[in-house]
Amino acid sequence: VISDEIIGPPPYGHRKGFIPKTVEDFGNGGAFPEIHVVQYPLDMGRKKSMKTSSTKTLPLQVDGDGKIRYDAVLRQGHSNNRIIHSQLKDIVPMEKHEFNARPTDDEIKKTTEKTQAALQAILEGRSKSSQGTLGKDKKSGPSFVKYTPASRSTVGSRIIRMVEAPVDPMEPPKFKHKKMPRGPPSPPAPVLHSPPRKVSAEDQSNWVIPPCISNWKNAKGYTIPLDKRLAADGRGIQDIQINPKFASFSEALSIADRHAREEVRLRANMQAKLAAKEKKEKEERLRMLAQRAREERADDSESSTESESDSETGSESSRSEHSHKEHRSSRHREESESERKAKERDNLRRERQKQREREMRLSHMGQETKSKVMRKLGDRDISEKIALGLAQPTASRESMYDQRLFNRSEGLSSGFGSEDSYNIYDKPLFAERSSNTIYRPKKSVSDDNFDSEAIEKIVSNKMGGSRGFKGTDGTSSRSGPVQFEKESDPYELEKFLKNKRNHEVDDDKGNEKRRRH
Numbered sequence: 001v002i003s004d005e006i007i008g009p010p011p012y013g014h015r016k017g018f019i020p021k022t023v024e025d026f027g028n029g030g031a032f033p034e035i036h037v038v039q040y041p042l043d044m045g046r047k048k049s050m051k052t053s054s055t056k057t058l059p060l061q062v063d064g065d066g067k068i069r070y071d072a073v074l075r076q077g078h079s080n081n082r083i084i085h086s087q088l089k090d091i092v093p094m095e096k097h098e099f100n101a102r103p104t105d106d107e108i109k110k111t112t113e114k115t116q117a118a119l120q121a122i123l124e125g126r127s128k129s130s131q132g133t134l135g136k137d138k139k140s141g142p143s144f145v146k147y148t149p150a151s152r153s154t155v156g157s158r159i160i161r162m163v164e165a166p167v168d169p170m171e172p173p174k175f176k177h178k179k180m181p182r183g184p185p186s187p188p189a190p191v192l193h194s195p196p197r198k199v200s201a202e203d204q205s206n207w208v209i210p211p212c213i214s215n216w217k218n219a220k221g222y223t224i225p226l227d228k229r230l231a232a233d234g235r236g237i238q239d240i241q242i243n244p245k246f247a248s249f250s251e252a253l254s255i256a257d258r259h260a261r262e263e264v265r266l267r268a269n270m271q272a273k274l275a276a277k278e279k280k281e282k283e284e285r286l287r288m289l290a291q292r293a294r295e296e297r298a299d300d301s302e303s304s305t306e307s308e309s310d311s312e313t314g315s316e317s318s319r320s321e322h323s324h325k326e327h328r329s330s331r332h333r334e335e336s337e338s339e340r341k342a343k344e345r346d347n348l349r350r351e352r353q354k355q356r357e358r359e360m361r362l363s364h365m366g367q368e369t370k371s372k373v374m375r376k377l378g379d380r381d382i383s384e385k386i387a388l389g390l391a392q393p394t395a396s397r398e399s400m401y402d403q404r405l406f407n408r409s410e411g412l413s414s415g416f417g418s419e420d421s422y423n424i425y426d427k428p429l430f431a432e433r434s435s436n437t438i439y440r441p442k443k444s445v446s447d448d449n450f451d452s453e454a455i456e457k458i459v460s461n462k463m464g465g466s467r468g469f470k471g472t473d474g475t476s477s478r479s480g481p482v483q484f485e486k487e488s489d490p491y492e493l494e495k496f497l498k499n500k501r502n503h504e505v506d507d508d509k510g511n512e513k514r515r516r517h
Helices: 105-131 201-206 226-231 245-306 313-364 367-379 382-388 432-439 452-460 493-516
Strands: 143-147 158-162
Touching (some): 245 493
16 A cells, blocks of 8 residues: 655654654754754754765776776876876777768768757756746656665655755855866976077067056156156057148138138228228318318409499409408418428427437446436436436435434323324324425526526537426426316317308408498
C-alpha cells in the first residue's frame, strides 16, 4: 500500500528516541529545545569541514581499457582543458593525420544542428533571465521516491514526495561566489630575437618618451622648463590647421571698413558742398539786398530830380550832386571800415602766430635758457601771465607754511577769545592784500613819472613784457577779474538797416518840402 509522504518530525507523543539528524527531520522549522543534542536546522551553524571529508587521497580512476590512470595526480590543481603529456603516445609522432581529414556531409550536418541547438538554448536562457520570475518555467508536479534508511531505525521504508520549495524573489543570495586563484600558466613560448644592431641617434631620439608633467601638481617644487612642460601635451606632433573662414572674415572686415570710409568721405564732401552753397547763397542774398538798397536810393534820387521844375533845376542839381557826394563818402567810409577791420584781423593773426612761435621756442629751450627768459618775464602783469599761461606758483619751503601761526603766545591756554564770541578763528586766513595783488596790476613806474627813457625801455623789450592789451586803460583800477562783452551785431546788419531807414525818412521829408515849394 502506498501512503502519503511523511515529512517532518513525528507528532507530539510519538517522539520518544527521536534525534534530528537531517534537514528533513526539522520539517522546514527550527531546532527542538526539548531535545538536548547538537542540532543544525537547514545546516545553519554546520562547518564546512563537517560537510566534506578532510581526506586528500585521490580516488582510483581507470581508463577505457580498465587500467589505472596514474596521471590523475598530475591534473590535481589544473582545469580539465589543460593539456598534460603523461603517456608514451604523447611523444610518439603520428603517422596518419586524421584530424586534418575533411569532414563528411553527415558530420557537417550533425555539427550544424548541435551548434544551432546550443545557440538556441543560450538565447532562450537569456530571454528567460531578462523576463524575471514571469519568464521561468512553471514548477513541475511532485515526484514520489521510495526511501529505505540505512540505519536500523524503527521506521521502515517509506515513500517520499519530492516537491520544489518555494523561492522568495526578494531573498538575498545565500551563496557567495568566491574567485579562486588561477593556476600556473603554460610555459612561455620561445621568442627568437634578431642579432643586435647599432642604434642610430635618430632612432634613440624617436624612442625618447617625454615624462608626464602635471599642470596642477608639483609636490617636489621642481622648476620645470616650458619646453618640457609643452612636450607632454603632444601639441608639437599635431598639425596646425587654420580655418579658412578667418581669411574671409578679415577680407569682409576690410571691405566693410573701406566702404564705411568711402561713405564718410562722400558725406563729408556733401556737407562741405552744402556749407559752401549755403554760404554762397547767404553772401548772394546780402549782396542783392545791398544792391537793391543802392538801386532804390538811386531811383529815389532820379525821380526827385525829374519832378523838379525848371526854375529849381540849379538847386536840385546841387542837391543831387550833394547826395551823390554823400553816397560816395558813405561808400568810402564803409570801405575804409572794412579795410580797418581786415587790418585788425591780420594784426591779431600775426600776434597769435608770434605767440605760438614763442611758446614753441620756450618748449624747445633748455632748463637754463628757459629760467633766464622766465626771470626776464618776472615783472609781467599777473593778467598777462594768466593769458600767456605763465602764472604758476613756485612751491618754496617758506610758502608751504603760514608764518603767522608760529611764535604765537595766544592759544586755548591764554583764553583764545571772549566767551560771547562764536568765532573758531581769531583772524582771517587770507588777508585782503592777496586779492588786490591777484586782480590789480602792480606798476613799477607811476603814470605821472613816465619819461622817454621808460618808454624806450618798454619798446626795446624783446618779449613785450610791459605792453598792455589793446583797449585797456592804465589809470583805471578793478576789484575783480577781467570781464568781456559780446558784440551784439558782428555783421553790422542792424546799423545798415538803420541807415537805410534814416535815408528813406530824409528822402520823404525832402519830397514833402519840394511839394510845398
